[in-house]
Amino acid sequence: MPRNDRLAVLMMAGLVMVAACTAPAPTTTSRPSEAAPGSAAPNTTDTGVPLEGIHAADGLGDSYYPALGNEGYDIQSVQLELRVDPEAPSLQGTADYLVTALETLDSFTFDFDTLEVEEVAVNGAEAPHSHSGGELRIDPEPVIEAGEEFEVTIMYGGAPVPFESTAAPFRTGLVQGLDSLFAFSEPDGTSSWMPINDHPLDKATYRIAATVRNPLVVAASGTLIETELVDEDTTRYVWESNDPIAPYLVAFAVGDFVRADEVGPSEIPIRNYFDDDIEPDLLVPFAAQSEMMAFLIDTFGPYPFDQYGSLVVDTVDLGAALETQTLSTYGRQSLALGEDVVVHELAHQWFGNSVSVGDWSDIWLNEGFATYTQWLWLEHKGDADRMNTDIEFAYDVMSGAFYLAEAGGADAARQIAQESFPPPGRPAPDDLFNASIYFRGGLLLHALRLEVGDDDFFNILRTYADRHAYGNATTEDFVDVVEGVTGSDFSLFFDAWLFEPEIPPIPELGLEPPR
Ligand code: ARG
Numbered sequence: 001m002p003r004n005d006r007l008a009v010l011m012m013a014g015l016v017m018v019a020a021c022t023a024p025a026p027t028t029t030s031r032p033s034e035a036a037p038g039s040a041a042p043n044t045t046d047t048g049v050p051l052e053g054i055h056a057a058d059g060l061g062d063s064y065y066p067a068l069g070n071e072g073y074d075i076q077s078v079q080l081e082l083r084v085d086p087e088a089p090s091l092q093g094t095a096d097y098l099v100t101a102l103e104t105l106d107s108f109t110f111d112f113d114t115l116e117v118e119e120v121a122v123n124g125a126e127a128p129h130s131h132s133g134g135e136l137r138i139d140p141e142p143v144i145e146a147g148e149e150f151e152v153t154i155m156y157g158g159a160p161v162p163f164e165s166t167a168a169p170f171r172t173g174l175v176q177g178l179d180s181l182f183a184f185s186e187p188d189g190t191s192s193w194m195p196i197n198d199h200p201l202d203k204a205t206y207r208i209a210a211t212v213r214n215p216l217v218v219a220a221s222g223t224l225i226e227t228e229l230v231d232e233d234t235t236r237y238v239w240e241s242n243d244p245i246a247p248y249l250v251a252f253a254v255g256d257f258v259r260a261d262e263v264g265p266s267e268i269p270i271r272n273y274f275d276d277d278i279e280p281d282l283l284v285p286f287a288a289q290s291e292m293m294a295f296l297i298d299t300f301g302p303y304p305f306d307q308y309g310s311l312v313v314d315t316v317d318l319g320a321a322l323e324t325q326t327l328s329t330y331g332r333q334s335l336a337l338g339e340d341v342v343v344h345e346l347a348h349q350w351f352g353n354s355v356s357v358g359d360w361s362d363i364w365l366n367e368g369f370a371t372y373t374q375w376l377w378l379e380h381k382g383d384a385d386r387m388n389t390d391i392e393f394a395y396d397v398m399s400g401a402f403y404l405a406e407a408g409g410a411d412a413a414r415q416i417a418q419e420s421f422p423p424p425g426r427p428a429p430d431d432l433f434n435a436s437i438y439f440r441g442g443l444l445l446h447a448l449r450l451e452v453g454d455d456d457f458f459n460i461l462r463t464y465a466d467r468h469a470y471g472n473a474t475t476e477d478f479v480d481v482v483e484g485v486t487g488s489d490f491s492l493f494f495d496a497w498l499f500e501p502e503i504p505p506i507p508e509l510g511l512e513p514p515r
């Protein structure tokens with residue numbers, strides 16, 4: 001079976017959401033600004049022009065995508081005032097940023113793809129700028145001193161175009177659905193619709209105002225604080241998030257949505273936005289959200305944000321969902337995964353959104369945890385049989401046992417698995433969402449649980465969620481928590497699970513690679 005068919009089997013099994021994007025699209029551009037890991041010299045611009053003097057270096061130091069972000073400043077808050085037409089599609093607006101300089105800046109860059117920049121001001125004064133290759137370079141006058149707080153205003157607009165992600169074979173950015181436009185930006189697509197410091201290390205609060213033609217509706221992260229009928233044809237919606245959000249996690253969508261409200265555990269409001277073309281049958285799994293939240297609060301600790309909900313968009317071919325903060329976004333085709341995908345995206349609010357990766361190479365910390373939560377939910381519902389079947393199936397695929405018949409021998413079967421599913425600690429930078437990130441990542445957590453016992457295991461999850469809440473963490477931070485809670489050295493365990501080509505055995509379950 002060729003590799004894609006094998007992944008299709010995984011997806012059909014309802015276990016993983018790595019479908020290739022997405023809905024019908026305008027032309028896709030590829031992104032010139034992001035070089036392969038290691039190839040972008042930190043002190044040159046994306047066009048290779050050396051930055052002299054006291055310019056902040058471009059890039060935020062990500063080991064996989066060094067061109068993303070900029071380490072010279074930290075955005076505190078973003079305010080967008082947009083006009084959006086999802087059909088054109090077009091987006092026009094002003095972005096206001098409150099920023100802290102981390103170094104002295106005579107120049108700095110925002111990640112910004114192909115929309116047009118009309119005007120840039122720094123502290124109210126027009127600032128020279130240039131825009132090319134996915135970077136908007138701004139030269140403030142006077143120079144910004146290290147530690148200074150400053151304001152940036154950018155007027156921009158045009159037709160938003162999603163682009164081929166550097167990290168995976170799918171489109172990322174502001175995507176057009178059947179009657180909608182929605183953000184699906186992991187990991188590097190936010191710059192297709194706003195200028196931004198595009199790395200999870202720079203979280204900010206957001207206030208998003210968008211004016212749209214009636215009866216279109218705007219949904220976004222946070223709380224809807226204002227709905228103003230501007231005239232008989234247009235309405236302005238204002239959404240506000242007080243908790244900081246990583247750029248790729250900002251939810252934003254315009255479409256024919258119907259809002260459905262309920263009250264979740266601890267009085268947390270749940271507001272769902274369902275595209276009015278989605279059949280009610282497909283929405284049944286969302287009825288369990290409140291119970292899922294109660295279970296996850298019990299298991300991981302307090303829900304990190306002020307509200308939750310799900311946004312379902314009508315798409316032709318988007319078998320994936322994205323855990324956009326406080327409002328997860330689902331393509332129609334992802335709903336085939338039922339409660340698995342719903343609990344997966346909810347789990348990311350703790351693991352991914354509150355605790356975010358500090359470096360994209362640590363993506364298993366997001367997807368392994370969310371995948372393992374799917375199994376925890378089955379166990380909680382009393383479906384231990386399906387939990388065990390899913391775990392065994394995942395192990396068989398990852399170890400190669402699943403390919404025994406096809407490969408005609410254990411050595412060949414193991415080799416197929418190792419070629420298709422590299423160890424999750426070191427995914428290929430152009431295949432960031434490989435199934436191994438999900439399955440071997442999830443299996444690692446189950447193996448850890450069997451080794452340390454339930455008390456320590458759930459204590460580890462709660463300690464990790466609490467210690468790094470609203471921040472960033474790396475694999476090392478997680479290992480520190482494991483070793484702190486258990487008092488034992490786990491370096492061999494993590495090396496084997498994250499970096500060895502062959503998946504370790506799980507003796508407690510009698511699982512091992514075929515020999
Ligand atoms: N973080 C998403 C998830 O919950 C994966 C998004 C991948 N993107 C895509 N276009 N398939 O699994």
Ligand code: ZN
Nearest residue numbers: 344366367370
């Ligand atoms: Zn996920």
